[in-house]
Amino acid sequence: MVPNREECLRLMGEYGMLENIVFHSLQVAKVALFLSIELNKKGHCIDLALVEAASLLHDLAKTECLKTKEDHARTGSQLLKEMGYERVAGIVAQHIWLRKEGETPSVSEEEIVNYADKRVMHDRIVSLEERFVDLKERYGENVKAMDYLKRLQREIYGIENKIFFILQVGPDALDQL
Numbered sequence: 001m002v003p004n005r006e007e008c009l010r011l012m013g014e015y016g017m018l019e020n021i022v023f024h025s026l027q028v029a030k031v032a033l034f035l036s037i038e039l040n041k042k043g044h045c046i047d048l049a050l051v052e053a054a055s056l057l058h059d060l061a062k063t064e065c066l067k068t069k070e071d072h073a074r075t076g077s078q079l080l081k082e083m084g085y086e087r088v089a090g091i092v093a094q095h096i097w098l099r100k101e102g103e104t105p106s107v108s109e110e111e112i113v114n115y116a117d118k119r120v121m122h123d124r125i126v127s128l129e130e131r132f133v134d135l136k137e138r139y140g141e142n143v144k145a146m147d148y149l150k151r152l153q154r155e156i157y158g159i160e161n162k163i164f165f166i167l168q169v170g171p172d173a174l175d176q177l
């Protein structure tokens, strides 16, 4: 079961999502859907409804977790699981870090949402480079935090290469959105 766009927007309201997180999520959905549609044109079989719902709901628990300091990917995923949205929950759980099930040549819905989130800074589409400069400035307060961000950055470049190798365009193709 996958909630439609209307239901997702209702849930975002119900959970009191901050306005800036709503705008961020709408933009992530736009990027993720664009990539999915382009991948499908190349013969892939991405579930568009699933990508849209997971993009809209990936930060569902973030507003609350800013106060409680919980892991918002985990909490959001649990909430969605309780609502019966298992598949969306699985993607939300992996929107910061991907659970690796071995390198596959195909692109998964998890990878698309994860990548799209990293191309949207606030509500603006930016390069991975720009996004990580900002993340490091905001969160790289010590060696450990910096190390964490560097690992995350290395992983996401691998996904970027895979997606855009298939699409045969550069990552800046998103700038037209």
Ligand SMILES: [Fe+2]
Residues within 6 Å of the ligand: 058, 059, 062, 072, 095
């Ligand atoms: Fe998030």
